[in-house]
Amino acid sequence: MKLKKNVPLIDQHDRHGFWGKKFGGSFIPETLKKPIEDLTIKFEKLRKDKKFIKKRDFYFQNYIGSPTSFVKLENLSGHLGGAQIWAKVVSEANGGAHKIYNATVHALICKAMGKKYIVGDTGAGYAGKMLSMAAKKFGLKCKIFMGAKDIKRQKPNCDAMRRNGAEIVPVYSGSQTLVDAVSECMRYWVSNCDNTHMCVGSTVGPNIFVKICGWSTAQISRELKIQLIKKFKKMPKKIKLINCVGGGSSAYGFWSEFIDYSKKQIELIGVEAGGPKNSKLHAAPLSRDAKIGVLHGAASYVCQNNEGQIHETESISAGLDYPGVSPIHCFLKDTKRARYTFATDEEALSAYKLVTKFEKLNPSLEPSHAFAEAIKIAPKLSKDTICIVNSCGDAKKDRDILKQRLGKY
């Protein structure tokens, strides 16, 4: 299994849609074959269309607000000693998280396909909130599928979705979290694919959804590459790009421009949700040796039992609370280009405490997992090592959990 150079990772799949011959694909009911084929043809056409690219860039700049800033966390670096800690503050994007890139692109595709309805899944509520924003912006009717458990724990984002005029469909089946929301959303699309466009909220699902999402979030690393060279005059020799991984959309977006560099120069570190310290449950299929399985239309490492039933997951972070992971991250793991580890709920919470104590930054629980890893490794690294954390979400949505766990927000 080998990575190709000079080819975007999203395009390194075979004709059946598999990365490294075993991850991805399109395991879908017959009814979705045609809509997915239509979407694939349309997307491949649009991404080559200069007018469409211009439109995308216009909205990225004027609606999402790019570039998001790239800053050194001086106080935190000083406190930890060792490597320099930097942050790419993606949470500055309109709406407060990276999910806006994928949502905007899906809304543009939906318009281009002449569909008036758009549906999507959400865990932390960011994918849903952003899709509802983009739907409002582009005049589309929007339905968001969300686990009943997540609706309770991510109320601020639900309020935002409703304000944007979207309908939230609570999902009561299974564990009532993201995994069930995605299943229900796909079922809805099976029944309404003739007039409805589906947005999958991360780099997961049937092949084409992995590609569209990755193509959208790649904006993050395009910006970062320019910012790095501007700050350091040339590409620094020792970089570590640290990102949380749930489905893996922000991590792919953060890394895509840097995959061709050597691992020695730019190390890619993905941090999954380890769940509560004393719990057997987690949401870390890559770093805790899950087996390959098929979930939501794609083959990837999946938390599951021997029988192929999908495991319940547990994490303080709703955005990472998902039993599967993007096939492109499985590919990066097996080719050893990226290293995957996990942080527990407790580690993420202490990281949040430390970061907010020293910096004017308010990372949500998802990137707090990435900060936990940065905090762990930085003291042991040299001063010329640049650890960059993708601060991909804002903690406003987590205020209830933080209040409860830390006594304050």
Place this chain on the structure above:
Amino acid sequence: MNNSLIHQTFKITKSENRPALLTYIVAGDNTKKKSLEILKSISKYADICELGFPHNTPIADGGQIQTSAYRAIKNGIKINDVFSIAGQFKKLNKNKPIILMGYYNMIYQYDENKFIKRCQKSQVDGLIVVDLPFPENKNFAEKCKKKNINFIQLISPTTSRTRLKQIVKNSHDMIYYISMLSTTGGKLKVSPKKILEEYSKIKKQNLSKNVVIGFGITEKTIKSLKKADGLVVGSAICKEITNSIKKRQNIVTNVTNVVKKLIKEIK
């Protein structure tokens, strides 16, 4: 595969000038023992029995079948139990075709070859894999055929003309036409006339293929589609199981009564 039990069954129902009745239940709903009892009882009236592997992330099943599946999983049903139910059933009813239905992950985890072998050992006649469409299913379907197991291809209203031709060409004895854009158990939102028009398009490709229609078929709608080679009822049966449990009534009797009514409608 013209000598398959499935094909012979259609021959009989055609000679009786009626569609075959196919019933679907989830294995282990609500217990292993009970689902075998249900199967034995309804097979007196059904022509072909479908038995589903319960799965906890079913992307094409509606509420009724989901409820049945969760119930079965909660009661500890395992893949091997499904085979043992099928095997025990076939021992008593060797002339009644049984079709197993499930999602690909379970086959993948079990191992394709081992899975097919186990099907053969349990005398399973056919397989439906919901999320393994054509052409991705070509290899697996070929493996099934070698072991005399019918791999059943699905066709839906969204299937393009070229695709339809290829699928029919690659199909075995039976093809499953999904009546409408829906998960299982949805309300029939397309007119029977329109459904039968689409159905004829498949038949025209090859008259020797047995084409069944499923999704949204209940006691109320079954009669309107009786021109088809076969009709599948699943959610309506699962719903009866749920209701019988709720009312603390005899599941086997109630479900059998539903199936009796269904066959009466199309005889």
